[in-house]
Amino acid sequence: MGSARLPGGEVARDRRLTWLLGSSALSNLGDGIGKVAFPLLGASLTRDPVLIAGLSATAFLPWLLFALVSGALVDRVDRRKAMLLANTSRAVIVGALAVLVLFDATTIWLLYAMALLIGTVETIADSAAQALIPAVVPRSGLESANGKLQSAEIVGQTFLGGPLGGVTFAAFAALPFVLNSAGFAIAAIFLLAIRGSYRPKVEGPAPKLRVQLAEGLGWVRSRPLMVQLVAFAAALALTSELAQALLVLYALEDLGLTSAAFGVFALVGGAGGLVGAAVAPRLTRVLSRRAVLTSAVAGCAVAFGVMGLVYEPVSAALLFGVFAASVVTVNVIIGALRHALIPEHLFGRVLGVWRTAVWGAIPIGALLGGVLAAWLNTRAVFFISGALQLGLAGALWAVMAKFEAEIDSLDTAGEPALSGESAPAGA
Numbered sequence: 437m438g439s440a441r442l443p444g445g446e447v448a449r450d451r452r453l454t455w456l457l458g459s460s461a462l463s464n465l466g467d468g469i470g471k472v473a474f475p476l477l478g479a480s481l482t483r484d485p486v487l488i489a490g491l492s493a494t495a496f497l498p499w500l501l502f503a504l505v506s507g508a509l510v511d512r513v514d515r516r517k518a519m520l521l522a523n524t525s526r527a528v529i530v531g532a533l534a535v536l537v538l539f540d541a542t543t544i545w546l547l548y549a550m551a552l553l554i555g556t557v558e559t560i561a562d563s564a565a566q567a568l569i570p571a572v573v574p575r576s577g578l579e580s581a582n583g584k585l586q587s588a589e590i591v592g593q594t595f596l597g598g599p600l601g602g603v604t605f606a607a608f609a610a611l612p613f614v615l616n617s618a619g620f621a622i623a624a625i626f627l628l629a630i631r632g633s634y635r636p637k638v639e640g641p642a643p644k645l646r647v648q649l650a651e652g653l654g655w656v657r658s659r660p661l662m663v664q665l666v667a668f669a670a671a672l673a674l675t676s677e678l679a680q681a682l683l684v685l686y687a688l689e690d691l692g693l694t695s696a697a698f699g700v701f702a703l704v705g706g707a708g709g710l711v712g713a714a715v716a717p718r719l720t721r722v723l724s725r726r727a728v729l730t731s732a733v734a735g736c737a738v739a740f741g742v743m744g745l746v747y748e749p750v751s752a753a754l755l756f757g758v759f760a761a762s763v764v765t766v767n768v769i770i771g772a773l774r775h776a777l778i779p780e781h782l783f784g785r786v787l788g789v790w791r792t793a794v795w796g797a798i799p800i801g802a803l804l805g806g807v808l809a810a811w812l813n814t815r816a817v818f819f820i821s822g823a824l825q826l827g828l829a830g831a832l833w834a835v836m837a838k839f840e841a842e843i844d845s846l847d848t849a850g851e852p853a854l855s856g857e858s859a860p861a862g863a
Contacts, residue, residue, distance in 0.1 A: 451629075453581060457585065461588040461592045462592065463623035466615070466618070466620045468600070469598075469600050470530065470601065472605070486810055489682060490802070491544075491547060494552050496795055497799045498559050503787075510564050516632075517634075519627055520627045530620065563788065598706060602699020652788060664836070667793075678802075679817050679822075680802075682817055684698065686743075686752075706760070708759070709761060711757075725840075726843070729832060733828055734829040738822065739759035743755045745819065808820065
């Protein structure tokens with residue numbers, strides 16, 4: 437983190453990243469509680485694997501439908517204010533769901549509608565949070581900042597949120613949704629402490645939305661490395677979601693866990709994710725990013741493949757921890773590469789293209805996983821997911837060979853501005 441100079445000439449520690457991480461941790465705590473409570477509530481309404489996988493697909497469908505528009509909007513408005521409004525909206529939506537659960541007025545289709553609403557607002561919140569990072573940290577700190585952001589996400593979503601979601605749902609079905617709503621509300625309050633303007637600078641009148649969308653898509657298409665990263669990330673999202681969408685059924689039915697134990701199962705994944713977030717920046721100091729990325733994808737593959745073969749809960753949980761550590765390692769490196777490669781004034785739009793392709797692949801993978809589980813069984817889907825990811829690791833090693841020098845030289849790029857204003861175009 438950098439420092440900010442006060443009017444009197446004193447240097448004050450720049451705490452914007454701290455507040456951003458705090459807000460992210462609290463919103464992710466809400467997300468984590470919801471990501472366990474939602475499938476558990478869904479499983480209490482139906483055990484149909486297609487409907488359960490469909491619930492996961494619905495939560496990510498907005499990224500396929502609205503990510504481009506959300507990214508363009510983030511490049512037109514103050515990003516901090518966009519995050520604040522989005523977190524407040526999520527608090528209201530989840531609070532309404534808590535009331536419905538309290539009065540036993542939920543159906544699987546109502547749960548689908550709520551997941552769609554929350555996911556739509558999340559496209560704004562997450563895009564704005566990602567776009568804020570380059571404005572509050574130097575370029576040399578991007579990998580570290582992404583590691584911290586991943587850690588905040590992991591601690592919130594799985595290390596704390598997962599167990600809380602499982603235990604509170606087992607105790608009182610409406611309680612996790614009350615906590616989820618509170619997490620979003622407090623996350624919004626934290627953002628009030630971040631001072632400054634975070635609206636991207638543009639010369640002249642703001643261009644039309646379709647022109648902005650075309651600029652973002654055109655920038656991606658003109659960068660072969662970015663095209664390859666998008667394609668790889670989309671393939672990894674699809675192949676891993678084949679199994680992840682069925683995790684609640686795998687735990688409850690194949691491993692025989694209770695709702696509360698499922699939260700503990702998620703906790704092991706959180707612990708693995710923390711390890712990945714901690715070691716990823718260190719690994720890239722001694723190994724090429726190509727080697728670390730490929731090894732991490734191979735780790736994902738082995739973990740899910742073997743999960744399809746084991747029957748003992750402790751072993752399955754440890755393997756899930758290995759998967760989490762591996763996928764977070766991938767996310768840290770990919771996130772840092774995005775921030776280093778994408779000009780600040782285009783970040784929202786390019787991230788919209790990225791999320792449309794990558795997160796848009798998640799509902800497709802979820803639905804395919806549900807269909808495969810209905811045709812075969814849940815364990816078979818985990819094994820298939822692992823096999824596909826292993827093939828992806830091999831393809832990644834070959835394709836990234838021509839970009840290895842480029843991605844390992846990104847640390848030498850210039851530093852972006854550290855003031856409350858957005859960095860100049862092209863930084």
